[in-house]
Amino acid sequence: MKVLVCGGAGYIGSNMTELLARRGHKPVVLDNLSKGHQAAIKNAEFVQGDFGDFDFAVNVLKKYKIEAVMHFAAFIEVGESVDQPLRYYENNVSRTRTLLAAMEAAGVRKFVFSSTAAVYGMPEQIPITEDTPKSPINPYGETKWAVERMCHFQSQTGRLRYAALRYFNACGAGFNATLGEDHEPESHLIPLIIYTAMGKRDNIKIFGMDYPTPDGTCVRDYIHVEDLARAHLLALAKLDEKTELVYNLGNGKGYSVRQVIDCVRKVSGREFKVLEVARRAGDPPVLTADASKAKKELGWKTDYPELEKIVESAWKFHTANPKGYGSK
Numbered sequence: 001m002k003v004l005v006c007g008g009a010g011y012i013g014s015n016m017t018e019l020l021a022r023r024g025h026k027p028v029v030l031d032n033l034s035k036g037h038q039a040a041i042k043n044a045e046f047v048q049g050d051f052g053d054f055d056f057a058v059n060v061l062k063k064y065k066i067e068a069v070m071h072f073a074a075f076i077e078v079g080e081s082v083d084q085p086l087r088y089y090e091n092n093v094s095r096t097r098t099l100l101a102a103m104e105a106a107g108v109r110k111f112v113f114s115s116t117a118a119v120y121g122m123p124e125q126i127p128i129t130e131d132t133p134k135s136p137i138n139p140y141g142e143t144k145w146a147v148e149r150m151c152h153f154q155s156q157t158g159r160l161r162y163a164a165l166r167y168f169n170a171c172g173a174g175f176n177a178t179l180g181e182d183h184e185p186e187s188h189l190i191p192l193i194i195y196t197a198m199g200k201r202d203n204i205k206i207f208g209m210d211y212p213t214p215d216g217t218c219v220r221d222y223i224h225v226e227d228l229a230r231a232h233l234l235a236l237a238k239l240d241e242k243t244e245l246v247y248n249l250g251n252g253k254g255y256s257v258r259q260v261i262d263c264v265r266k267v268s269g270r271e272f273k274v275l276e277v278a279r280r281a282g283d284p285p286v287l288t289a290d291a292s293k294a295k296k297e298l299g300w301k302t303d304y305p306e307l308e309k310i311v312e313s314a315w316k317f318h319t320a321n322p323k324g325y326g327s328k
């Protein structure tokens with residue numbers, strides 16, 4: 001299948017592109033390289049440009065005879081979304097609306113969308129199922145939820161078939177640790193701990209020690225990026241039968257910030273400085289997925305259920321690429 005991967009030069013998008021290519025599909029990456037890295041695109045055609053430019057997007061969809069779109073291009077910083085909500089609505093919602101309009105104009109029906117556990121906000125019920133009330137607590141989560149609703153209504157017209165995939169904490173490096181995380185700025189826990197273990201940072205800060213969790217630090221559900229990519233492929237195939245799909249993607253097992261730090265210590269064999277600081281605004285104590293729906297309906301299985309294997313892959317990527325993709 002000819003698949004347009006918007007944001008295919010980014011972290012999750014590049015892993016998706018590689019998987020599509022290895023499974024015999026023809027991925028075409030559309031990325032403006034504002035955040036992504038051209039070096040992360042290995043086995044795909046690359047078009048540099050803006051998915052939110054209607055005429056351009058229609059042209060790309062037609063020129064490459066695209067049959068499905070996977071959409072990873074979004075701003076992802078919660079704190080930044082609070083400071084600059086309009087930028088987030090513009091990029092994550094308005095431009096995605098234009099992309100959907102371009103798909104409609106070009107007659108492309110299938111859409112797989114990167115959503116997030118942030119649509120649930122501070123859920124009362126753990127683990128989180130797809131039916132847990134949607135109540136985002138920041139503009140980032142709101143913009144993802146807004147796109148899900150837009151897709152829902154567009155699918156009701158019969159002109160769109162879509163899957164919204166709600167990721168928990170994406171992490172690790174895919175394809176023999178060649179495709180990893182390289183964000184600027186980096187805010188995610190696992191790469192930040194690894195940078196500290198590598199001596200690129202002076203310390204790692206634990207945001208809050210007084211949460212109602214076994215060791216007082218926040219618990220999250222870490223899911224390997226290659227496992228995520230495989231769920232997208234299964235969801236895409238399922239769109240032959242269904243018009244509307246929504247799945248949580250996580251391992252269903254939580255690890256605390258302390259446990260993640262201990263795991264990096266073990267995998268790296270390095271000691272480093274850990275500081276205990278105040279809570280970060282907006283962090284729920286525990287977020288873990290009930291992903292049984294994706295397992296049952298898609299036959300999805302995770303290859304990296306253990307944190308140690310995830311951290312090993314990330315450690316391998318970062319130590320092989322100490323300056324990220326700029327190392328090459």
Ligand code: UDP
Pocket residue numbers: 169187188189190192204205206207208218219220257280283
């Ligand atoms: N965290 C932390 N120190 C950091 C970065 C993150 O203690 O330098 C914590 C954060 O408060 C959260 C967990 O690690 O509980 C995962 O954070 P991340 O930003 O990676 O993902 P999120 O869960 O916010 O999507």
